Amino acid sequence: MALNWTLVIDSGNAPVLADFWAAALRYEVEDPSPLIDELLAGGLLGAEAVAEHRGHKIFRGYAGIRHPDDPFDESSGVGHGRRLLFQDVPEDKAGKNRLHVDVHSAVPGTPNGLEELVVRLEGLGASRVREVDMGPAGHWWVMRDPEGNEFCAA
Numbered sequence: 201m202a203l204n205w206t207l208v209i210d211s212g213n214a215p216v217l218a219d220f221w222a223a224a225l226r227y228e229v230e231d232p233s234p235l236i237d238e239l240l241a242g243g244l245l246g247a248e249a250v251a252e253h254r255g256h257k258i259f260r261g262y263a264g265i266r267h268p269d270d271p272f273d274e275s276s277g278v279g280h281g282r283r284l285l286f287q288d289v290p291e292d293k294a295g296k297n298r299l300h301v302d303v304h305s306a307v308p309g310t311p312n313g314l315e316e317l318v319v320r321l322e323g324l325g326a327s328r329v330r331e332v333d334m335g336p337a338g339h340w341w342v343m344r345d346p347e348g349n350e351f352c353a354a
Contacts, residue, residue, distance in 0.1 A: 206264075206283040207301075210293070212347055214286035215253035218263035220346050221284055223324050224303060228279075230264040233257040235276040261288035293348050302352045314340070318353050326351075 211217045222229045236257040239245035251260040263286045266272055270281025303321065305313035318328065318341050325346040332352075333339045340354035 204281050204283070206285050207299075208285045208287060209349070210289040211286040212288060212292065214261055214263040214288050215251075215258060217286045217345065217347055218265050218284070219254075220324055220326075221286075221301075222265040224321055224326070224345075225265070226268070227265040227284070228268045230266055230272070230277040230279060231256050232259060232277040234274070238275075262286065297350045300349070300351045302354055304354050314353065318343070321353060
């Protein structure tokens with residue numbers, strides 16, 4: 201049986217980066233408001249641990265996204281499948297990522313599929329770094345998300 205997973209990504213502004221990646225991957229932003237309300241009401245969480253983003257309560261410094269087809273816990277909003285969790289850290293990004301996401305065009309192999317994907321990602325705040333030419337096998341783009349994390353669009 202395959203395991204569920206969460207890829208944790210350090211960030212400077214977790215909810216903003218979660219919004220970018222949710223739009224880029226067409227994932228769902230997790231809404232932990234019901235869990236936060238329950239924890240606040242029970243005195244198990246202080247108000248200083250909570251922030252608001254786009255009209256929802258979030259755990260300060262954290263934001264998750266999940267694949268829309270995967271199961272999730274309605275009481276916590278947390279996905280039980282393919283998931284990215286962004287966590288704020290005090291230090292800035294330094295150097296090249298050792299791990300990155302590859303985003304594939306919706307219609308692989310079509311002449312305009314990659315260009316449409318890259319333009320859509322740029323509209324969300326990504327930037328092109330360089331094109332990688334594989335000759336007859338095609339090409340892809342190395343890009344950066346709004347916080348400078350490298351990823352590939354293929």
